[in-house]
Amino acid sequence: MSNWQTFLSPYMQAVEEIKVKLKGLREQYQMSSQHTPIEFVTGRVKPVTSILDKAQRKDIPLDEIDTKMQDIAGIRIVCQFVSDIDTIVELMRTRQDFEVLEERDYIKEKKESGYRSFHMVVSYPVHTIDGRKDVLTEIQVRTLAMNFWATIEHSLNYKYSGEIPEDIKHRLQRAAEAAFQLDEEMSKIKGEVREAQRIYMQNRESEGPN
């Protein structure tokens, strides 16, 4: 690749634009006093070293990464409840500003590591000085509990260069089960939690700034 900065520029734009749109949705939910299915949104463009590692690992020629590597642009939507994930997925499917190409449900079918999350690969049009470029973007949708687990596991994977010792792997699988149970328990008291959050927000608004 002769110029990574130029190549990655539309990906950066896609990530920034999608983040703004999702944060806008979150604000709309908050203003309408409805429960917001979006707790927070993050985004990143894959670092060049990670792109090169993945291309080598998956045998992807560098001149084909724009069509074969689906997560150079990545967005993460984190929710409170598992049911919020369904709401987000449905919202994404009906949007007119990008096209959903693929979906991977690692919540119904968790990965062997214990990883749970819902992945959507979308084609997002970015308008550049050279015209329209459709950029592949991976949107990961997960709960706070799933995110906590994935963040910890990701850093351990990094520490052990992908070769996590068996005893830690085993503990991580148990932690994944505990995160799953936490999501289940929270779902059961979802109504109570939402009501408490609604009252808290109302009181905060009526108190006004200090």
Ligand code: 0O2
């Ligand atoms: P990053 O940017 O560091 O997060 P693969 O990359 O081979 O796992 P594939 O087919 O390219 O798989 O896509 P998939 O399965 O949708 O997963 C890609 C991304 O999902 C990963 O990106 C992680 O963010 C997340 N992910 C998938 N499996 C796991 C897992 O077992 N543990 C954790 N913590 N995250 C996972 P990258 O490439 O790791 O990059």
